[in-house]
Amino acid sequence: MAANFFEDVYRIVSMIPPGRVATYGQIAAYLGNPRAARTVGWALSSLPAGRDVPWHRVINSQGLISGPCNTRRANEQKALLEEEGVAFDEVGCVDLGRYGWAITL
DNA sequence: CGTATGACGAGCC
DNA sequence: AGGCTCGCCATAC
Numbered sequence: 001m002a003a004n005f006f007e008d009v010y011r012i013v014s015m016i017p018p019g020r021v022a023t024y025g026q027i028a029a030y031l032g033n034p035r036a037a038r039t040v041g042w043a044l045s046s047l048p049a050g051r052d053v054p055w056h057r058v059i060n061s062q063g064l065i066s067g068p069c070n071t072r073r074a075n076e077q078k079a080l081l082e083e084e085g086v087a088f089d090e091v092g093c094v095d096l097g098r099y100g101w102a103i104t105l
Numbered sequence: 106c107g108t109a110t111g112a113c114g115a116g117c118c
Numbered sequence: 119a120g121g122c123t124c125g126c127c128a129t130a131c
Binding site: 037040041044046058059067068074 | 110111113114115
């Protein structure tokens with residue numbers, strides 16, 4: 001596979017348990033590139049359909065939903081997380097210290 | 106092969 | 119404290 005990095009990202013995201021959220025930096029760091037957070041986000045942006053990847057559980061280090069917040073995608077992400085039990089702040093901020101996933105293998 | 110982009114992160118003003 | 123800029127890595131063109 002050419003985009004091994006992508007698959008790796010999907011793999012990590014797939015490991016995120018319900019009611020938990022992970023940050024791009026964490027995933028990137030787990031892949032061995034703590035600086036490739038951008039690439040991680042890009043992988044999700046290019047996330048092909050057909051993957052059972054809970055991309056909605058991936059947010060930025062601030063606990064905020066990234067991407068175009070004006071689109072339906074961000075709205076759905078928030079809705080999905082809320083359904084899983086993730087509480088959102090009034091500004092759409094998630095408590096990483098409470099829902100943050102530690103990537104435990 | 107070189108340039109430009111991208112759902113980020115951290116640092117600096 | 120808040121906002122802005124630069125830097126990083128990987129993929130696409």
